[in-house]
Amino acid sequence: MRTRLNGQAQAALLFLLGATVLHAGLTDLHLRYVKAGLRPLLLLSGAVLIATAAATVWYEWRRPPHAGEAHREPRVAWLLAVPLFALILVAPPALGSYSATHTGTALQKPLGFPELPDEGPLRLGVGEYAARAVYDDGRHLRGRSIRVTGFVAMSGSGDPYLVRMGLNCCAADAQPVKIALTGELPPVLRPDTWLEVTGGYTPRRTKDPVNGGPVPYLEVTRAEPVPAPSDPYDAPWDG
Known part of the structure; x- marks a missing residue:
């Protein structure tokens, strides 16, 4: 039966x-x-x-x-x-450094570049900084103090990235946007650690080892660990 x-x-x-x-x-x-x-x-x-x-x-x-x-x-x-x-x-963790290092950057040219505040440090998302640095040649970033928050990922050669995963709909379509870090970095960087990074624009760029996409650098002057945000994902930045 x-x-x-x-x-x-x-x-x-x-x-x-x-x-x-x-x-x-x-x-x-x-x-x-x-x-x-x-x-x-x-x-x-x-x-x-x-x-x-x-x-x-x-x-x-x-x-x-x-x-x-x-x-x-x-x-x-x-x-x-x-x-x-x-x-x-099962409450799965948010996608992190493993996904970021095995997926090419999803950085896309935005529709435009809104004006930025004239004074004070700039708080930008990883996607916005990367888009302005690559597709606007950092015109509005030069000489400004910039703060960006993301999680750490390490390339196969040990180079550190600051990453946020962007969602169009759900975690299944999440793709990373990456910023390469240089300057005054902590002596030990652990993958998936969330950092608030303060620094400045540099025209230096590299290519994503996965898909050859552009990855801009950020010249770091201070990096502080921060708790993971309640919403670990970003919406794609399109200006």
Whole structure:
């Protein structure tokens, strides 16, 4: 005799799956899987799953006894539990230095270069600094103090990069943008350590050893370890 899901079991799975999706959407857990802009869709999906579970329970409660036995679902429906247990039991870390060093830079020429503040240190993302350094020849970066935050990755030859992974949609399409570091660096740099780097623009560039893409340098004057941000991914910078 084959095991089949009855209506109550289906409702329980749908409710637990919906509750797990809602939990991910209401916390920072979803940032491990998708970009922040998809949070409303996650919350909506979780609510729909819970509503479907409630409707299933209501239908089962109103159904006459012994009615519809032939319509029970095959046991393959238990596969619905797989993503549920994956979300509950496995919280994967954000993509880090291993992915960065095995994937070529995704730096693209932006649509434009917005004006920067005239005074004070510039706080730029890795993607923005790299794009301005490569495609704008650092015109608005020269002589400015620049602060950038990212995680450390080491090339095969031991050269340090500061990296952020950019998302178009979800972690499956994440691609790195890299800045090569030179100057006053800590004596020991561990891959996946998050650093806030202060320094200045330099016209020096290198090529990504994976795909030959351009990688600009940053002349470092200070580097301080910082906690990993709640959202470890960046959106691609397009100006």
